[in-house]
Amino acid sequence: MLYIKVNLSDDVVLTAPIYDDEIYTKCPECGVEHAVDPKTIAQIINGGGDFIGTTVYCDRCSKREGVKQIMNKKEAAQDERLVWDEVSEVTWDKADKYGVTW
DSSP states (O other): OOEEEEESSSSOEEEEEOOTTOOEEEOTTTOOEEEOOHHHHHHHHHTTOOSTTOOOOOHHHHHHHHHHHHHHHHHHHHHTTOOHHHHHHHHHHHHHHHTOOO
16 A cells, blocks of 8 residues: 655644545646546656646646647747748647637
8 A cells, every 4th residue: 555644743643645646736727626547647647747746737727728729830930930831740630629719
């Protein structure tokens, strides 16, 4: 069994078991509390991340972050004078998925 242990004082120790469906965080964008699935926890650990420095967006905001990344790619392509067609295929597919219009 995995658990969290907090020493409240020299004489008082608080322990709480950790179950895979009871791990929560707050979205850094909107502040809503949401569950973190075990696959995400495994990705954090396997990627060498730490729990303090990790943020997990809620479903709604993660879609917005995906849109922001799309917009950033579009701007980068224009700024660097890249051939727009090379970026647009991926961008347009994702934009349609998230309901973004240009």
